[in-house]
Amino acid sequence: MSAPTARDAGREPVRRRRRAGGGQPLVYAIALVVVALTLGPVLYGVLGGFRTNAQIAQDPSGLPSPWVLDNYTGVLTSASFWQYALNSAVIAGLTTAVTVVFGVMAAYPLARYRFKGREALFMVFVVGLLFPATVAIVPLFILITQNLQLGNTWLGVALPQAAFALPVTVVILRPFLAAIPQELEEAAQLDGTSRIGFFWRILLPLSGPGMVTVGVLAFVGSWNAYLLPLLLLQSDMKTLPLGVADFSSEHSADTAGVFAFTTLAMIPALVFFLAMQKRIVNGLQGAVKG
Amino acid sequence: MTAPARGGRGRVSSAWRKRLEIAFFVTPALALFALFVVWPIVTAVQLSVFRWKGFGPLTDFVGLRNYVTVLGDDVFVDSVVHNLIIVGGSIALQLPLGLALALLLNRRMWGQGLLRTIIFVPYVLAEVIAGVVWFQLLQPEYGVLDGLLGAVGLQAPEQGWLGDPDLALLTVLVVLTWKYLGLAVILFLAGLQGVPEELYEAAQLDGASWWQTQRKISVPLLGPTMRTWAFLSMIGSLQLFDMVWILTGGGPANSTTTMATYLINQGTRSQNFGIAGAASVILFVIALVMAVLYQQLVLSRDTRPDVVTVRRSRKKVTR
Numbered sequence: 001m002s003a004p005t006a007r008d009a010g011r012e013p014v015r016r017r018r019r020a021g022g023g024q025p026l027v028y029a030i031a032l033v034v035v036a037l038t039l040g041p042v043l044y045g046v047l048g049g050f051r052t053n054a055q056i057a058q059d060p061s062g063l064p065s066p067w068v069l070d071n072y073t074g075v076l077t078s079a080s081f082w083q084y085a086l087n088s089a090v091i092a093g094l095t096t097a098v099t100v101v102f103g104v105m106a107a108y109p110l111a112r113y114r115f116k117g118r119e120a121l122f123m124v125f126v127v128g129l130l131f132p133a134t135v136a137i138v139p140l141f142i143l144i145t146q147n148l149q150l151g152n153t154w155l156g157v158a159l160p161q162a163a164f165a166l167p168v169t170v171v172i173l174r175p176f177l178a179a180i181p182q183e184l185e186e187a188a189q190l191d192g193t194s195r196i197g198f199f200w201r202i203l204l205p206l207s208g209p210g211m212v213t214v215g216v217l218a219f220v221g222s223w224n225a226y227l228l229p230l231l232l233l234q235s236d237m238k239t240l241p242l243g244v245a246d247f248s249s250e251h252s253a254d255t256a257g258v259f260a261f262t263t264l265a266m267i268p269a270l271v272f273f274l275a276m277q278k279r280i281v282n283g284l285q286g287a288v289k290g
Numbered sequence: 291m292t293a294p295a296r297g298g299r300g301r302v303s304s305a306w307r308k309r310l311e312i313a314f315f316v317t318p319a320l321a322l323f324a325l326f327v328v329w330p331i332v333t334a335v336q337l338s339v340f341r342w343k344g345f346g347p348l349t350d351f352v353g354l355r356n357y358v359t360v361l362g363d364d365v366f367v368d369s370v371v372h373n374l375i376i377v378g379g380s381i382a383l384q385l386p387l388g389l390a391l392a393l394l395l396n397r398r399m400w401g402q403g404l405l406r407t408i409i410f411v412p413y414v415l416a417e418v419i420a421g422v423v424w425f426q427l428l429q430p431e432y433g434v435l436d437g438l439l440g441a442v443g444l445q446a447p448e449q450g451w452l453g454d455p456d457l458a459l460l461t462v463l464v465v466l467t468w469k470y471l472g473l474a475v476i477l478f479l480a481g482l483q484g485v486p487e488e489l490y491e492a493a494q495l496d497g498a499s500w501w502q503t504q505r506k507i508s509v510p511l512l513g514p515t516m517r518t519w520a521f522l523s524m525i526g527s528l529q530l531f532d533m534v535w536i537l538t539g540g541g542p543a544n545s546t547t548t549m550a551t552y553l554i555n556q557g558t559r560s561q562n563f564g565i566a567g568a569a570s571v572i573l574f575v576i577a578l579v580m581a582v583l584y585q586q587l588v589l590s591r592d593t594r595p596d597v598v599t600v601r602r603s604r605k606k607v608t609r
Contacts (some may be wrong), residue, residue, distance in 0.1 A: 027394055031401075034391060035408050037468070042411065044434055045423045060437035098322070106319035109312045121316065128327060130581050132529045134550040135574040136330035138557035138566045139337065142344070143330060163326035166319050195311055224416035226532045227550075231558060241418040245536060248422045255426055262422050266415055273414040277407060280414075281476055 042266070048259030056255050071260035081264065083236055084243035087154065088223055088268075091239060094158035095165065095222035100215045102162065103169030104177075104207065108199055110170065111177035112185070122174065128167035134227065141231045152237045157229055161222045169214040172283065176210035177203065213283040216276045223269060240265045331574070337567030344561045356568035366569060369547040370576070372459055376548070377527040377580075379463045380470070381520050387467070388474030389516070393504050395475065396482045406479065410472040417469065421536030424465045428452055428537075452538050455545035462537055462546055469533070470526075474519055481515030482508060517588050524584065528577050549573045 048056060049071045050064040075081050109115070110122050140160055150156030180203060188198045226241045233242060247261045273280065338357065341350040360366050395405060412420060427435050430450030439446050447454045451461040485508060493503045531550035534540060540547040540555070549569060557566030 024399070027397065027399060030394060031399070031405055035405065038409055038412060038472070041420075041423050041427055041468070042415075044427065048426070057432050060432050060434045061441070102319040102322060105315045109315045113308065113312055115308070115312060124320075124323070128323060130525070130578065131327060131331060132525065132573060132577050134529045134531060134553065135334055135570040135577075136327060138553065138563060138570065139330035139333035140326065141558070142563075143326075143333070159322065160326040163322045166323055170319065195308075199315075220414065224418075226416065226418045226535075227554070231554075241416045244416075244419050244422050248425065248536075255429075255432060258422065258426060262419055266419055269414055269416065269419075270411065273411075274407070277410070281410075281480065284473070284477060284480075 045259045045266075046263045048256055049263045051256050051259075053254060053256050068256075071256045072264065074257065075261045075264050080236075080243065081261070084238055084240045084265075085268065087233070087237055088239040088241075090154050091158050091161070091229075092219050092222040094154060095161040096215045096219045098158065098162035099165045099169050099218040100211050103166055103214055104173055104204070104211055106166070107170050107173035107177050108203065111174045112180075112203075113195075122170075125167045125170040129171065131164075133164050137227060137231065140228070144232060151232060152234050154237070157225075157232055157239075158222070160228060161225060162218070165214075165218040165221055168217065172214050172217075173207070173210050177207055180206055212276075213279050216279045217283045220269070220272070220280065223272075240268075331570075334567045334570040334574075337563050338571050340564050340567075342563045344563055352564065356564045357572070360565055360568045360572060365544050365547055366549070366552050366572075368544060369549050369552045370572075372546060373528055373530065373548050373576075375459060376463060376466070376530055377524050380466060380523050380527050383463070383467045384471050384474045384523065385516065385520065388471055388478055388519075389509070389512070391471070391475045392478030392482060392512075393508060396479060396508070406476065409475050412469045413472040413476075415469075417532035418536055420469050421465070421533045424468075425452070425537055428461065449542075453542055455543045458538050458542060458546045462534060465537065466530075466533060470523070474523075477515055477519050478512055481512045485511045513591075517591075521581070521584055521589065524580060525577060528573065528580070549576075 047064055050067045050069070051062075052068055052070075055062065055064065106125075110118060144156045144160065145151040148156065150159075184202055184206075185198055188202055193201065224241065225239075226245070229239045229242055230245075233239065238246070244262050244265045248258050251257050336348070339351060339353060340348045341352050341356070342348055391409070395402060395409075399405075427433050428451045430436060430446070430448075430453065433450075435451070436446035447457055452458050489507050489511075490503060493507055498506070529550055530548045531554065534546050534548055534551055535554075538546045540551040550573070553566045553569040553573065556562045556569060
């Protein structure tokens with residue numbers, strides 16, 4: 001190999017690392033195994049939806065032959081599937097909206113005001129990260145169904161989910177808002193903008209990326225939630241995870257049908273994830289960094 | 291750092307104005323948090339010292355008797371043990387696997403971005419949905435896993451993976467590893483992005499092998515990420531509910547109950563709200579003790595940037 005020249009110095013680390021690594025075929029082999037183990041169960045479910053129960057019973061690990069669409073069309077033409085999807089979407093949307101609005105409002109003074117008790121207030125949210133939601137679940141159920149009469153409603157699920165999403169939201173947004181340059185705030189003040197005006201006109205537009213990150217986290221958390229909806233929602237108000245669990249236990253003999261229902265329930269989350277992948281990963285990194 | 295001098299306005303009124311602004315911004319979040327997080331937790335503590343069936347006033351005060359009942363219940367004690375096994379097992383399985391995969395995927399290779407996406411897919415699926423798929427895969431008769439094992443001449447357990455009390459918890463643990471390994475890998479990869487390229491270059495100049503470079507540079511510098519990941523994993527494992535509820539419902543013979551499935555059973559199915567309250571409080575105390583111990587023993591080593599900023603700003607406030 002030739003000595004590195006200044007021209008390709010930028011690419012050099014890449015080449016060096018590859019050379020130092022060696023054994024590339026082995027790496028690809030491991031990667032293939034990982035992909036198979038990771039996607040295998042998901043793909044098996046997708047393909048299972050295209051088979052009949054007879055096919056599955058006869059040869060559990062075979063491919064669809066012939067491919068049947070009945071399972072999927074059956075789910076897609078059932079009213080309850082769409083009702084569950086709608087409930088999931090509305091609840092996740094409400095949760096996200098409340099989390100982001102209340103979260104960014106709370107993070108603003110915590111990030112940019114100086115006042116006594118600021119760190120203590122912030123610690124309330126940090127400690128909130130430690131509260132296992134399950135600890136509160138039974139009293140929460142009583143509070144929502146008996147005291148607030150929000151039992152079988154979208155709001156009854158969305159509000160507590162937003163409350164439990166707030167700590168991580170505030171913890172992620174605070175450093176984000178604090179990083180907006182002080183000069184901007186001073187310039188705004190010189191122009192006669194109040195702190196609230198600064199919040200509306202400058203801070204909110206600038207913190208779009210941070211809000212998208214926490215919004216995505218709140219949305220995914222709410223979309224995937226099971227325990228609270230399980231306790232609070234019945235019949236027509238159920239969300240997709242509840243629908244999947246119900247379908248699976250009610251039609252336990254109809255494996256192909258269960259696979260079709262499960263696959264279709266996965267799609268929105270997967271599509272959303274693919275669209276928002278960067279944001280989710282950034283958000284998680286933010287959460288880990290504190 | 292907000293400029294205190296604001297034109298000719300009176301100091302006092304501007305101070306009050308500031309307080310009002312703070313209250314305006316913080317109150318909605320605090321109110322929601324107080325109502326749906328703090329209040330239920332306080333109520334759980336209150337319920338734990340009463341015998342209550344879900345209606346009427348709290349009159350039947352029983353002191354610590356619910357705690358005695360819960361701690362004397364073999365099912366609950368087993369559930370604590372199961373949670374601890376899940377905590378330890380998750381870390382023991384996912385840490386080495388996640389680290390190995392992150393180090394491998396950190397190398398330049400074809401399809402790297404796609405691979406990172408794929409490995410993250412299980413994490414994005416709802417635990418319930420992943421659980422339903424695995425439930426089908428693990429079925430004793432028509433499940434694909436047993437079929438595949440049979441094809442290579444291996445004998446699947448007679449009662450099925452989830453039906454055998456000795457295997458069920460281990461099976462749950464394996465499914466959880468499948469579900470959450472991607473999170474570890476993604477976080478570790480993110481941590482590796484933070485390792486300065488010059489360190490690798492310097493190691494290269496010193497003639498270090500790939501293995502040496504990973505062992506002496508990547509792994510030590512990933513320390514803080516790994517410790518924080520383990521903390522998140524620990525808190526999650528203590529709350530485990532969805533996957534167990536779907537795969538086994540806590541069975542067979544209570545071999546997979548967790549604290550969460552125990553208290554849901556007591557609280558909603560049996561209407562023993564006092565018992566559920568006591569179990570919640572014990573779960574909370576266990577989580578808190580583990581969190582504090584972990585913070586003191588493990589995380590305190592890291593001079594994490596946020597810890598530094600909190601300390602710094604605290605100094606500023608007191609100054």
